[in-house]
Amino acid sequence: AQTVTQSQPEMSVQEAETVTLSCTYDTSESDYYLFWYKQPPSRQMILVIRQEAYKQQNATENRFSVNFQKAAKSFSLKISDSQLGDAAMYFCACTSNSGYALNFGKGTSLLVTP
Amino acid sequence: KAGVTQTPRYLIKTRGQQVTLSCSPISGHRSVSWYQQTPGQGLQFLFEYFSETQRNKGNFPGRFSGRQFSNSRSEMNVSTLELGDSALYLCASSLFGTSEIDTQYFGPGTRLTVL
Numbered sequence: 001a002q003t004v005t006q007s008q009p010e011m012s013v014q015e016a017e018t019v020t021l022s023c024t025y026d027t028s029e030s031d032y033y034l035f036w037y038k039q040p041p042s043r044q045m046i047l048v049i050r051q052e053a054y055k056q057q058n059a060t061e062n063r064f065s066v067n068f069q070k071a072a073k074s075f076s077l078k079i080s081d082s083q084l085g086d087a088a089m090y091f092c093a094c095t096s097n098s099g100y101a102l103n104f105g106k107g108t109s110l111l112v113t114p
Numbered sequence: 115k116a117g118v119t120q121t122p123r124y125l126i127k128t129r130g131q132q133v134t135l136s137c138s139p140i141s142g143h144r145s146v147s148w149y150q151q152t153p154g155q156g157l158q159f160l161f162e163y164f165s166e167t168q169r170n171k172g173n174f175p176g177r178f179s180g181r182q183f184s185n186s187r188s189e190m191n192v193s194t195l196e197l198g199d200s201a202l203y204l205c206a207s208s209l210f211g212t213s214e215i216d217t218q219y220f221g222p223g224t225r226l227t228v229l
Contacts, residue, residue: 035217043202045220091157100145100208101170102218104157 002027004094006105013082014113020067021077021108023092033095034068034075035102040088048090051075079110087112116141118207118221126227132193135224139186139207146188147218148180151202160203163188164210192226200228 003026013019025034036048051059051068058066063083067076075094079086092105119138127133139146148160159172163182180190186207192199202225206218 037220042222043225044222045204045206047217047219050217093157100162100216101147101159101172102149102157102206103159104149106156 002103004105012111035093037091120221137205143207149204
């Protein structure tokens with residue numbers, strides 16, 4: 001079974017600053033994929049970034065980047081130059097080839113202040 | 115390309131009733147997954163369909179069922195509704211449902227309230 005843990009229920013960042021959201025996971029699979037999704041107040045889940053576990057290079061997507069530490073089973077999300085529109089609930093998720101289901105963490109609520 | 119659509123967006127039912135939710139995936143996507151989101155349990159996987167076959171099922175009672183049609187559209191049904199079934203039900207679609215090249219794209223959800 002897989003578990004995903006987000007230890008920060010809430011985070012706050014000032015506009016233009018950088019924030020890092022933490023995520024750890026536990027899986028027995030050798031091949032798996034990790035995701036960060038954003039859920040704004042509209043409740044629409046939006047993919048932020050994905051990482052293939054077999055790739056050592058950290059994924060980046062514009063202002064969003066990850067720090068993937070496979071041995072430590074850690075997958076943190078860094079948001080640079082934070083914008084008001086980044087305010088949302090952020091979910092870390094893990095999936096595997098043994099069955100296509102996303103296991104989500106409990107989420108981190110990100111507040112962006114002017 | 116149109117995104118994942120879900121209907122209805124809001125639904126109010128009473129205990130004991132049954133409900134059917136619908137999901138239309140992104141054009142060309144053949145895999146559809148369903149998730150339940152509640153404040154207490156978070157996001158939980160319900161089931162996944164590919165080419166009209168259920169390939170994976172989460173830990174939910176038999177009152178929760180689903181199906182997929184030949185055009186990849188999917189429905190989920192909840193019978194004998196309980197208060198605890200009140201939740202946001204999210205549908206996600208992907209091309210093939212395999213992790214290697216796929217990403218799940220989510221619909222806006224259906225908010226179900228059971229009174």
